[in-house]
Amino acid sequence: SQLLGLDFQVFTCFEAFRAFYGPKIIYCNEKAFKGAIQIPVQGLLFENDIRPQNPKVSYFEGLPCFFQVSVPGGDLPFDLFSMVFYLISRYEEYLPGRRDHFGRFPAEESLAHQSGFLQMPLINYWALRLGGMLSKRAGLPAFQPTAKYAFLPTYDIDHAWAFLHKGLTRAIAGTLKDLARLDLNGLKTRFRVYAGREKDPFYTFDFLDQLTQRYDLRPIFFFLLAKWSKYDTNNSLQSPDFRQLIERLSGQFPVGIHPSFRSNVEADYLKTEIQNLEKITRRPVVRSRQHYLILHMPQTYRRLIQQGIREDYSMGFADQTGFRASIAHPFFWFDLPKNQPTPLKIFPFQVMDVTLNHYLKHTPEQALEQVRPLIQHCRQVGGIFCTLWHNSSFTEKPPWENQRHLYTQIIKIAL
CATH class of the missing domain: 3.20.20.370 (Glycoside hydrolase/deacetylase)
Incomplete structure (x- = not known):
């Protein structure tokens, strides 16, 4: 709803789902419901623990994807919902692995960097792709997102x-540090600022x-x-x-x-x-x-x-x-x-x-x-x-x- 501006309902009862009038998405690996867009299930969304998932990135219609699942007649060859959840929850940052000297999760450890899609908002692109699929399935005009840049x-x-407003002790310490490093330009700027001759x-x-x-x-x-x-x-x-x-x-x-x-x-x-x-x-x-x-x-x-x-x-x-x-x-x-x-x-x-x-x-x-x-x-x-x-x-x-x-x-x- 946030990315596409669409209202939606979630059904767990198949009869209620069948009776709903409008574009439908079914999340399952069984035979697809006629007219519904089928998203296959990889299983991540039904787990309660946190463990290595080892996703393998491939491409489908020009966009990176992972958590591949082969379902005959499915509209996508991967679990889109699990992929989005893995990325947006920062699942990989909960797992053991290398951290930098500040204890931060570095970019090069991320799946996005290693697989070449860090510089693109992959979730947004797949959301727009899904919106287009819904419009096409419902026989509506080309989908236009409501979100504005x-x-x-x-x-x-x-x-x-x-230099200013740091207290006398730190001012003296900073001056001594510049002296120890023989930072003559720094000392010159410091004293000009203290004297009010430079901003x-x-x-x-x-x-x-x-x-x-x-x-x-x-x-x-x-x-x-x-x-x-x-x-x-x-x-x-x-x-x-x-x-x-x-x-x-x-x-x-x-x-x-x-x-x-x-x-x-x-x-x-x-x-x-x-x-x-x-x-x-x-x-x-x-x-x-x-x-x-x-x-x-x-x-x-x-x-x-x-x-x-x-x-x-x-x-x-x-x-x-x-x-x-x-x-x-x-x-x-x-x-x-x-x-x-x-x-x-x-x-x-x-x-x-x-x-x-x-x-x-x-x-x-x-x-x-x-x-x-x-x-x-x-x-x-x-x-x-x-x-x-x-x-x-x-x-x-x-x-x-x-x-x-x-x-x-x-x-x-x-x-």
Whole structure:
């Protein structure tokens, strides 16, 4: 219903199914009901445990598919429903396997990457194909999806300022670190910023304001409000300027929490960080995106639900662009070990600045060519093209030269 805009009923009684007037889908391996589209059953949807499935990817009418089942007279040679469930539930991320140094499930371990369909929203394409089959079987005009394409820019605010508003102790520590590395350019910039002779390089919100006004954008901002730690080096909440920035942006745009790295191992930190953001914005916090995109299934999402989060924007890979859950639309997370649907709505993103610049080491030209097909796919299926950028990436200092131009070009293509 979400992807195709169609109302439907589920029947377990064959007589009620037979009496229904309208296009029909029958999910079984027995002799097909005349006039109904038959989807064969592989069995995954009737299991309660989690075990390796070892899907083998092939192609049917130009699209990847797996969970092949041979049923005489069937309309598809594979179990479409089990395939969709396997992908959208992130079934493979519950299985033992290699993780990166942050404990994350890497893109190269995914079936989509290994089989060459990570860069396309496969579920959307198969949904449209199914809609076309229903229209044709019912003798109706060619199927037209109701979902409309949209562009959703999002920003993670890990460091609103590079040098300012971090407290005296951290300012001294940062200076000593620059000295130890003989980073003369860094020291020069640092002292010019402290002296008020140069703008802090990470404070790029005037540029973001200009983009928002020029292109009529509706971005979402995610704020890191952690206690300082090795991987949580955000500005101090004691800074009035930082609190004022959050107040200003939350008054104009949707905002969310950026749960700290530390909150993945100490659950109380997440509650405190959410409460701190609520005190500043004076409204409930319902959106979240994981710092470092740390997703541990199912613990991460369960913790978010317990703290009242209703939308999460972490569904994407750090090391690759593409469609981690093979879909270009939001969907509700399914708790696989509990075998239960949940109220947590997942908003996938397709591309992150750090992916293009750090992991893939693309030039701006290469990055644009990597992103362009993602936008085209989202347009074709009426999906949401969602980007993840950091304010600090617009600094125009190494290694982020030309990032403003690249991002502006992406916006122009995406609109």
